[in-house]
Amino acid sequence: MRERTGLDATDIRILSAVQKHGQLSKTRLAEIVNLSATPCWTRLTRLRAAGYIRGYHADIALERVVDVTRVVVTVSLTHHQKADFDRFESHIMDNDAIINCVATGGGIDYVMTVVVPDISAFQELMDELLSADLAIDRYMTYFATRLIKGEQPNLAKLTARKPR
Numbered sequence: 821m822r823e824r825t826g827l828d829a830t831d832i833r834i835l836s837a838v839q840k841h842g843q844l845s846k847t848r849l850a851e852i853v854n855l856s857a858t859p860c861w862t863r864l865t866r867l868r869a870a871g872y873i874r875g876y877h878a879d880i881a882l883e884r885v886v887d888v889t890r891v892v893v894t895v896s897l898t899h900h901q902k903a904d905f906d907r908f909e910s911h912i913m914d915n916d917a918i919i920n921c922v923a924t925g926g927g928i929d930y931v932m933t934v935v936v937p938d939i940s941a942f943q944e945l946m947d948e949l950l951s952a953d954l955a956i957d958r959y960m961t962y963f964a965t966r967l968i969k970g971e972q973p974n975l976a977k978l979t980a981r982k983p984r
Contacts, residue, residue: 833853886937890964911952
């Protein structure tokens with residue numbers, strides 16, 4: 821495991837609390853972390869300023885709001901030059917329908933999650949990607965039938981030291 825300097829067990833508890841609960845009052849965060857309010861808030865402010873917290877988000881029950889089609893798409897590019905990857909990634913960043921995109925090693929270059937109103941909208945998106953000169957060699961689509969799990973990793977477990 822790569823060492824992360826500057827974070828102690830209390831910092832990890834603070835990060836875990838805001839990851840799980842989002843924005844909390846100073847008092848509630850201090851209770852969860854088991855630290856007095858002022859030092860807890862000072863640490864949270866330092867963690868925010870240092871870039872450990874990217875933002876706060878609500879976990880919306882999307883299926884209660886609107887019917888959507890969720891598609892997992894694997895993408896392989898024709899060429900593997902830095903400029904090709906940069907062009908593809910820049911284009912993906914500007915598309916709201918693509919909610920997740922991971923660069924991978926191995927047989928494919930990217931795995932994306934796309935959320936659109938219907939299959940027709942998905943096809944329009946793919947047509948646009950294919951015509952955008954992104955050097956897409958091939959792609960495979962997998963239509964998701966239901967989301968089984970969609971969570972953030974357990975920060976405390978990830979940072980726990982394993983005895984050797």
